[in-house]
Amino acid sequence: xxxxxxxxxxxxxxxxxxxxxxxxxxxxxxxxxxxxxxxxxxxxxxxxxxxxxxxxxxxxxxxxxxxxxxxxxxxxxxxxxxxxxxxxxxxxxxxxxxxxxxxxxxxxxxxxxxxxxxxxxxxxxxxxxxxxxxxxxxxxxxxxxxxxxxxxxxxxxxxxxxxxxxxxxxxxxxxxxxxxxxxxxxxxxxxxxxxxxxxxxxxxxxxxxxxxxxxxxxxxxxxxxxxxxxxxxxxxxxxxxxxxxxxxxxxxxxxxxxxxxxxxxxxxxxxxxxxxxxxxxxxxxxxxxxxxxxxxxxxxxxxxxxxxxxxxxxxxxxxxxxxxxxxxxxxxxxxxxxxxxxxxxxxxxxxxxxxxxxxxxxxxxxxxxxxxxxxxxxxxxxxxxxxxxxxxxxxxxxxxxxxxxxxxxxxxxxxxxxxxxxxxxxxxxxxxxxxxxxxxxxxxxxxxxxxxxxxxxxxxxxxxxxxxxxxxxxxxxxxxxxxxxxxxxxxxxxxxxxxxxxxxxxxxxxxxxxxxxxxxxxxxxxxxxxxxxxxxxxxxxxx
Amino acid sequence: xxxxxxxxxxxxxxxxxxxxxxxxxxxxxxxxxxxxxxxxxxxxxxxxxxxxxxxxxxxxxxxxxxxxxxxxxxxxxxxxxxxxxxxxxxxxxxxxxxxxxxxxxxxxxxxxxxxxxxxxxxxxxxxxxxxxxxxxxxxxxxxxxxxxxxxxxxxxxxxxxxxxxxxxxxxxxxxxxxxxxxx
Numbered sequence: 001x002x003x004x005x006x007x008x009x010x011x012x013x014x015x016x017x018x019x020x021x022x023x024x025x026x027x028x029x030x031x032x033x034x035x036x037x038x039x040x041x042x043x044x045x046x047x048x049x050x051x052x053x054x055x056x057x058x059x060x061x062x063x064x065x066x067x068x069x070x071x072x073x074x075x076x077x078x079x080x081x082x083x084x085x086x087x088x089x090x091x092x093x094x095x096x097x098x099x100x101x102x103x104x105x106x107x108x109x110x111x112x113x114x115x116x117x118x119x120x121x122x123x124x125x126x127x128x129x130x131x132x133x134x135x136x137x138x139x140x141x142x143x144x145x146x147x148x149x150x151x152x153x154x155x156x157x158x159x160x161x162x163x164x165x166x167x168x169x170x171x172x173x174x175x176x177x178x179x180x181x182x183x184x185x186x187x188x189x190x191x192x193x194x195x196x197x198x199x200x201x202x203x204x205x206x207x208x209x210x211x212x213x214x215x216x217x218x219x220x221x222x223x224x225x226x227x228x229x230x231x232x233x234x235x236x237x238x239x240x241x242x243x244x245x246x247x248x249x250x251x252x253x254x255x256x257x258x259x260x261x262x263x264x265x266x267x268x269x270x271x272x273x274x275x276x277x278x279x280x281x282x283x284x285x286x287x288x289x290x291x292x293x294x295x296x297x298x299x300x301x302x303x304x305x306x307x308x309x310x311x312x313x314x315x316x317x318x319x320x321x322x323x324x325x326x327x328x329x330x331x332x333x334x335x336x337x338x339x340x341x342x343x344x345x346x347x348x349x350x351x352x353x354x355x356x357x358x359x360x361x362x363x364x365x366x367x368x369x370x371x372x373x374x375x376x377x378x379x380x381x382x383x384x385x386x387x388x389x390x391x392x393x394x395x396x397x398x399x400x401x402x403x404x405x406x407x408x409x410x411x412x413x414x415x416x417x418x419x420x421x422x423x424x425x426x427x428x429x430x431x432x433x434x435x436x437x438x439x440x441x442x443x444x445x446x447x448x449x450x451x452x453x454x455x456x457x458x459x460x461x462x463x464x465x466x467x468x469x470x471x472x473x474x475x476x477x478x479x480x481x482x483x484x485x486x487x488x489x490x491x492x493x494x495x496x497x498x499x500x501x502x503x504x505x506x507x508x509x510x511x512x513x514x515x516x517x518x519x520x521x522x523x524x525x526x527x528x529x530x531x532x533x534x535x536x537x538x539x540x541x542x543x
Numbered sequence: 544x545x546x547x548x549x550x551x552x553x554x555x556x557x558x559x560x561x562x563x564x565x566x567x568x569x570x571x572x573x574x575x576x577x578x579x580x581x582x583x584x585x586x587x588x589x590x591x592x593x594x595x596x597x598x599x600x601x602x603x604x605x606x607x608x609x610x611x612x613x614x615x616x617x618x619x620x621x622x623x624x625x626x627x628x629x630x631x632x633x634x635x636x637x638x639x640x641x642x643x644x645x646x647x648x649x650x651x652x653x654x655x656x657x658x659x660x661x662x663x664x665x666x667x668x669x670x671x672x673x674x675x676x677x678x679x680x681x682x683x684x685x686x687x688x689x690x691x692x693x694x695x696x697x698x699x700x701x702x703x704x705x706x707x708x709x710x711x712x713x714x715x716x717x718x719x720x721x722x723x724x725x726x
Contacts (some may be wrong), residue, residue, distance in 0.1 A: 105576045105586070112587075113626060114569040114570060114576075114577060114588060460625040464622065465587055472583075472584070494693075498689050
């Protein structure tokens with residue numbers, strides 16, 4: 001039986017009539033304040049022009065006037081309707097959420113900021129409310145009572161602010177009982193903002209560069225090659241072995257594609273040297289391309305069409321060179337594109353062959369249609385068959401933990417291979433707590449094009465749950481190295497660590513592999529690929 | 544009974560109230576989560592605050608080992624320094640402790656002998672508030688340093704590669720000592 005309220009409790013009952021949604025709750029919080037540190041800079045007109053995106057112009061998010069076209073509302077609503085018709089999943093995601101709240105506290109940006117609009121359910125509700133108002137009978141008639149609201153200029157700004165505070169990591173979708181993929185809602189939401197030219201430059205510039213030059217930074221082919229020559233010299237200095245990579249070589253068996261971050265940004269460069277060393281030691285018939293010189297695909301963060309266009313370049317290059325299959329480097333969202341979208345966008349890649357490891361004979365049946373194998377699948381298979389001579393003690397100065405990158409973990413189930421490799425090349429490996437790894441892994445805080453510098457506060461908030469788990473294993477086991485298989489991770493995590501756990505450094509998995517590999521004809525190794533002395537070699541000259 | 548014993552006696556209710564003051568600085572919709580989710584990996588903000596507050600309180604009563612107390616405050620402020628707060632909002636929670644203590648033990652503490660101890664305690668809390676200010680500034684400074692370093696690292700290799708910079712090698716440079724021709 002229910003407790004009878006006491007007189008003083010009865011006195012506290014509020015007798016004012018309930019308010020409509022608009023007067024209370026999250027809808028009341030407009031206009032949103034666009035805060036520095038929490039958003040990326042607006043896209044440059046030239047970067048939209050080069051790929052034919054609509055409404056290119058100079059604008060700034062901190063200005064009152066975003067210079068959107070006069071008929072912006074019409075453009076958005078038409079775009080909304082078009083996508084509801086084209087994507088059944090989007091329509092379902094708009095309709096079936098029962099606001100159970102299972103996702104609410106699972107977003108790293110919410111956990112780190114406590115901003116309710118970073119709850120996945122509420123971020124999606126920003127779009128759903130407009131959907132209800134314009135595309136459902138109940139919403140049209142009942143308005144706020146049915147959770148519907150008008151699309152106003154303030155709402156548009158709120159969309160933009162929060163859609164670019166979601167890294168499309170899909171952690172929330174793991175917990176949704178209906179399987180709603182909030183990342184796909186963000187993807188469509190960003191497509192809509194792109195109709196008005198409201199992209200961020202950290203996405204638009206890489207897209208333009210990738211489309212025009214072949215990689216995010218716009219590195220020209222000769223510069224790409226020069227950088228690799230530099231690595232070849234470095235590897236020779238360290239190992240005594242001169243590796244001989246080939247570029248744009250027709251008739252090679254395998255095409256290797258990796259994020260350009262591996263070639264141009266530390267610490268990814270050491271991972272890149274790891275790939276080069278591995279390929280040389282195995283004697284693979286493999287070529288790099290200076291045109292398909294980007295594994296990443298920021299088209300995924302722009303629109304379906306742009307993702308398809310950029311992805312097609314990799315396959316066009318594979319066709320041009322006449323390779324049998326593609327080996328892909330340590331990248332994050334590239335693998336979501338390959339594993340989840342490529343096949344229906346540009347596939348099946350019939351002109352390629354089902355990948356087979358030339359060293360072990362293993363058929364990669366999982367890549368039967370895309371013809372693209374993840375390098376940790378390839379290397380794990382080599383180790384399993386005893387094809388690599390390894391001395392894990394060379395990594396003894398490291399206590400390693402592994403950060404599952406969102407996309408390889410949740411979009412392709414790549415959970416065991418990197419761990420298997422690390423355990424074979426390092427003697428000290430420690431897992432972070434179960435609710436922070438594997439399918440439940442936390443984003444680095446800078447995925448989906450949010451790894452710019454100007455949004456550093458956002459990155460620190462979003463990365464807090466990850467850093468918090470790293471801090472735990474650092475304090476408990478002395479972990480000092482955070483391994484991962486994603487170029488964005490390698491760019492974002494060092495800054496995150498510097499703020500939250502400065503004792504921990506960041507590495508790719510193949511840097512660890514190459515450090516442990518005993519090469520045919522190598523000299524005595526005194527340093528690792530970073531030029532730091534190996535354990536026991538601290539006093540050696542030449543270090 | 545001295546003030547310390549009094550405060551120890553009221554420890555749990557003071558800590559709870561002080562913690563509530565900190566959590567009330569967050570949006571209403573999120574406070575429940577910050578309070579109730581006890582898993583430190585699922586709720587790092589809430590747990591850092593509640594653990595930090597309890598530890599700071601204990602250290603304060605134990606006579607405050609400066610390094611320890613600084614570490615606990617750092618844990619809390621490092622989080623708040625990158626959240627939706629102005630500087631005063633980020634560290635203002637320290638003064639909340641005065642309020643809570645006054646509310647909990649004011650009747651007894653403001654009389655007679657305990658008044659001196661009370662004044663000493665309040666000035667210690669003021670001292671901690673100044674320490675909070677230092678920590679907050681350090682955190683913000685770190686954030687800006689990280690931004691600058693990131694830009695620098697991103698560009699340095701490209702500059703070298705483009706031949707736009709030449710780095711002096713650590714050994715074996717072109718010019719040997721004593722061989723400089725000054726013309």
